[in-house]
Structures are given as C-alpha cells and as structure tokens.
Amino acid sequence: MRIAIFRKAHFNAAHRLHNPKWSDEKNAEVYGVCNNANYHGHNYDLEVKVVGEVDPETGYLMDLKILSDIIKKEVENKFDHKNLNLDVPEFKTMLTSTENFCHLIWQIMQEKLGDKYEVTIKLWETPRNYVQYPA
Amino acid sequence: MRIAIFRKAHFNAAHRLHNPKWSDEKNAEVYGVCNNANYHGHNYDLEVKVVGEVDPETGYLMDLKILSDIIKKEVENKFDHKNLNLDVPEFKTMLTSTENFCHLIWQIMQEKLGDKYEVTIKLWETPRNYVQYPA
Amino acid sequence: MRIAIFRKAHFNAAHRLHNPKWSDEKNAEVYGVCNNANYHGHNYDLEVKVVGEVDPETGYLMDLKILSDIIKKEVENKFDHKNLNLDVPEFKTMLTSTENFCHLIWQIMQEKLGDKYEVTIKLWETPRNYVQYPA
C-alpha cells in the first residue's frame, strides 16, 4: 500500500536577498525591501511529505518520531535562529530565495531518507507566500 | 530547476445560486438556502499556484510582488465587495458555483501569466468547502 | 468555581452599509466599497463566551450541546444565508455594521441564557477584522 505521510516543523532565521554580481542600485530595484543591508527575518514553516510503502508489521510508512528527529537534527538545528547569508555554508554562493532554500532542504531530506522514499518539501516564508519542490 | 510558488489572497462578495431555466420550486429544491432571492455572501480565500523554472540570476521563479499585483489587479479588484450575479459580466450567463468561479479565475490568471507558467487555482467558499482547477 | 466556556460557530450573509439619511455621495465617501448597491458578503465567525459557576454534579458550567443548539436556533438560523439589510427585521432601522451586529447577537444570547450567565460575543467579519461586546 503506497501512501504519503506529512510532518510539519518550524524555525526562524534572518536573511537578505542580494546578488553580488549586481550593483547596489540593481539589487535595490529587483529585491526592494528584501535587499535591506541589515537583514530582515522570518518564521519559516516547513512541511515534509514522504511517499512510500506501509510496513504491515508496524502499520507505519515510517515512525514519525524518527522522521521528526531527522528534521530536527538535519534542518532545524542547521537553520534555526541563524542568519542564512552569514551562518549557512551553502548560501555563501547561492541566493537565499525561498525557491533555493526549499530545494536545499529537499536535497538534505531526500539524501537522508534514501531512494526507498520520495520526498516533497513545502516551505512557507510567510503564511501567504510559499514554495514547493518538486512542483 | 522546476518548482512551484504559491500566493494567497482574499476578497468578499455576495451571490446566489439560481438557474433561470428552472422553476423557482426546482431552484429552491436543488440549491436550498443558497438560492435565497436576496443573496448571501462569502469571504473567498484564493491560492494561486504557479509552476515554472527558477531564474538563476534572481533565485526567483517570479517576483512575488509582481504576482500579487496581478492577483490584486485582475482578481481582487474585479470581485471584491461585488455581487457576482449582478456586477460581474461573466456571470450573466454562468452559474455562480464555486466550481465555475474557480475555473474563471484560472482562465484569467493563466492567460495573464502566459504559457511559460502552469497555473493551478484553489478557491475556498468557506474554510470547510473549496475547489481546485485543474484537478 | 467561576469559569468561562467558549463555543465557536459560523454563518454567511450578504449586506451593505448605507445610511438612508445621507446622500448617495456621502454614503459612497464614508463606506467606500462596503456601500455597493448590489451588496457584498462575508463568512461571519462567532465566538460566544459564557461565564458562570460550574455545577459540581455534572462538572459542566453548561452542557455545550445545549449552548450550541441555542446558538444554532437563535443565531445561525436567523442570519445564515440571509441578506442582513433585506431579510432581518432588526436591521430595517439599524446600520449593518459589525459593531451593531455583534451587539444584536449579544442581546439575543444574553436574554436566552438569562442573568445566571454573563455573555460576551466576538464577531469576525473577516479573519483580520472583528468586534467584541461588551468591550
């Protein structure tokens, strides 16, 4: 029986959108207030969807305690109360857009869970704006 | 990198369900309280999903400010604080069901955004009842 | 033991804001889009707070089934899927502002429940705008 389970998590972080290849004027024009030199921040909400087969012995696709521990260790601990631009190595050379951030979390979770499971990530920057990968 | 972004919006409107080809009795039977001759109304919640490629220069699929401005201009301004049956030309010859309304918003948004993007609309009539197009 | 219980309910209705003592111009100026001649509408959310003593026999301040039946009979049935301006006698001579509407529901509920209980009403016109009586 192929099924999907979902687990929600949350963390908060500071960031700014700034493309170092552009002038300050172009950055301000493209990113507006999101380009503020002193950073701004968000309470990010995260939903991890995992698709796979139910284990008939346990009735579980996967123990949600194990899934939430992986999310805590690999995602929350890495990003919570951090400055994405300054504190997260992957963002040294990558723009901190929600699109890129969502894809990064997908890479982390899909690699940790392995090919047996199919992962989809939803990442809310605000309750009105969010991103999903894969689409 | 193919990804999905989502933007939420909301507006409120009056409407009634009434098929002019039917008798008043049949309308009352099929639509119940939704057929009230003096109209009733809703706070509609809208979610626009846009699927496309991330622009590596900006890190964006699309600037959410641009997307929310299009939603404001093409959807909110057209329907907010209106009577769907009386104030909206498209509903002169179309039933104001949430199904038809969702499809109409999809037509507006998909045409505005163009073939480069794939649009999906969710429209909530109440927090407990909603519709999605395409399915 | 004096305690408070709360029960949520919801209904939807059409209305417009229009003061018949004013010109159309002044109505449009004061009420803006809320003055639309063809009405608009809302999903109203309602919270009824009842303060009183816990009955040691039942452990209840009041059976919530009884409270929700009163709300259904006296409030939901009276306003749900109605046009406040045209279908509700009390609004023939009263503006359909959320302030007046909240006070009307308080009058209905406080009278039904009697002096043994102290009623407070919260009424949401939208998730962002709401009113409470008494303050």
Added chain:
Amino acid sequence: MRIAIFRKAHFNAAHRLHNPKWSDEKNAEVYGVCNNANYHGHNYDLEVKVVGEVDPETGYLMDLKILSDIIKKEVENKFDHKNLNLDVPEFKTMLTSTENFCHLIWQIMQEKLGDKYEVTIKLWETPRNYVQYPA
C-alpha cells in the same frame, strides 16, 4: 470540465497502537507512549477530495450537502467518540495507525461515491502529523 472539490470534517476517538503478535516489551519499544494500555486519543481532522466532471445544469461537481451528509453518515457516525480498537470492527484485525485509518476511510468513501468520482483522503492525527491516500 474536470475539477476537484474538497470537504473538511472532524471527529474524535481513542486508540492505542499495539501489535498482538509482539511481546509487551517490543510494543513499548516500537510504539512508545502510543502503546499506553489505557489508550490515548485525538481530534481527527479529515479532508475528502473528490475529482470529477462539473454538471453544466447545476454548476456543481456534486452537491456539497450530499457529500457532507455521506461523510457524516459513513465516517463521522462510525468513528466519532469511539474507541477505535474496541468499538470499530475493521480494527479488530488491523493496527490503528493513521496510515491504515486513512486507507479505511478512503475505501468507505470511494465505494459510496462510485467509479464516476476519484476520491483522495487526508487524515490529520494532530495538526503536525497527517496522512494522504492515494499518495
């Protein structure tokens, strides 16, 4: 026009996770606090998605009153204020995991609605943990 409608419902129930083929020690190890011999419980939230064609006569995919009555009769009445392990025949020989519970509700709803409609069920055990079938 192929479209999707969604209807939300809720009910609450007690349950415990316990595999009778295992020792008490293994059950405690695998299921942790969810194995508590005296049961625990949840407010389950349910979302029923139905995909099909819109009827041009009514503007409806399906009358939501009919859909919500089926959900009430076939799902809410069967599970609300029940002990899943003791009061529900299907769980005599099936683990009461959210995965199995979601699949059971899908079987009930898909059979009731028939092949004309394609049903998907989401079942929330808590606001943070939920399951979807089909995936």
Added chain:
Amino acid sequence: MRIAIFRKAHFNAAHRLHNPKWSDEKNAEVYGVCNNANYHGHNYDLEVKVVGEVDPETGYLMDLKILSDIIKKEVENKFDHKNLNLDVPEFKTMLTSTENFCHLIWQIMQEKLGDKYEVTIKLWETPRNYVQYPA
C-alpha cells in the same frame, strides 16, 4: 511595567465523562456520546497566560524557555498520551470535564510559578470548544 506573556502547548489524551453516583441511564442521558464506556479522546490545546512585571535587566517578564520547560514537565508529561480517568490520580474522584481539567492545570501552574505571577489557563478540547480559568 506590568505585561502579559502567553505560551501555547498541546498534548493528547483519552477520557470519558461518567458520574459514578448516577445510573448508567442517567450518565448516558446527561453525557451522551461523551459517556462511551470504552473512552474517546482529544488533542488538547493549552494556552498559559502569565501576568507580571518586566525585568529591566533582561527585557523579559520570564524566560519563555523556562516557562515552556515547566509546562512540559508539569503538564505535558503528566497528561500526554494518557487516559485521564485511569492514569491521572487527581481524576480518580473528579469528573474529567474540560472545566475541571482547566482548573487543575491552573492549580499546577499557579503553584509552580508562585505569587509573583498571575496565571490564566485556556484549554481547548476541540477547536470549537474551550474553557478559561479564571473567567
């Protein structure tokens, strides 16, 4: 500066309403489905409000980490994944109504925090029904 801070928490539990001084018939009549002999359950949501003075050194009324640890230790660990009637000593001689449960949590938290702080508890049995003590 006198201010209020709020912290939310959640846990789930099984219970039934049953007054041992009454006949089974009277229990069924008064409590309805809540009297089910095999128990039912809820995801309880809890809000702890603490009123006091802000410490000018820290800018805090109280470190929210300390408050959430007290809630975890004194409330969540005591009630989460439990059967209120069978597993919680205080309910051996007290009805498990939300009113009594809310008052019990208030007693625990007010005693732990001491007279320097004024505690108010809100306890949701479902998203539609909740209780507050003091009123």
Added chain:
Amino acid sequence: MRIAIFRKAHFNAAHRLHNPKWSDEKNAEVYGVCNNANYHGHNYDLEVKVVGEVDPETGYLMDLKILSDIIKKEVENKFDHKNLNLDVPEFKTMLTSTENFCHLIWQIMQEKLGDKYEVTIKLWETPRNYVQYPA
C-alpha cells in the same frame, strides 16, 4: 454603546537579544540562540484592540480603513523588513524583547489614536509565543 474592535496586521524583521552591559558569556547564557551575533528573525503578527463608543451616525467605533492605514503608516512601515537592533532608533538603548516591542507599539498607537480610545496590543513573535500590553 462601548465596544471593542480588533484589527490584525503583520510584518517581518531581524533582531538579536544582547545586553551591552553584560559579557558575551552572560549574554549567551541568558539569551541562548536568541543572542546569535548575526541576528535571526520573525514574522511578527500584531493585533490592535481599540475600545470606545460607537458613533450612531456611522455604526462604526472607527472606520477600519482609517485604523488599518494608521497601523500601516506608523507600525508596518517603521518595522517591516528591518533589523530592529540596527534600523530602529528606539531600540538603540532598549532590548528588543517582545515585551519591550509590544509596549513600544502600544505607545505609538495610543498616542496616535488619542485619549478617546483605549488601546491594547497583542504581538506574536511566533504562533506559540506572544505578549499583551496592557496585561
């Protein structure tokens, strides 16, 4: 008729908790991850409650459009997409705790609205932690 109206708003900002009178060690000990030198951030949610008399001419306590414009101009524009510690003059000499932030917004709104109205502010740092002034 004395009544209360409520208006919700939201904005996001970066900040850190750091008392310049303390050593780095003491700051890290008291504030934990909230002391991160590179800042973190939040989506702040704001609720402004205004108590006063209903104007019988308009049916309004106050035009919510006017109230929301004041909130936008005096609060959102001042704090949205800002670094509280670096971009907001009032925080040069005040800790950026939610308690102090809530009190500052109350000062701004109460002064703007004047003595005719009684203002209460709720400020959410996260959906689980919030502050109210006056208590």
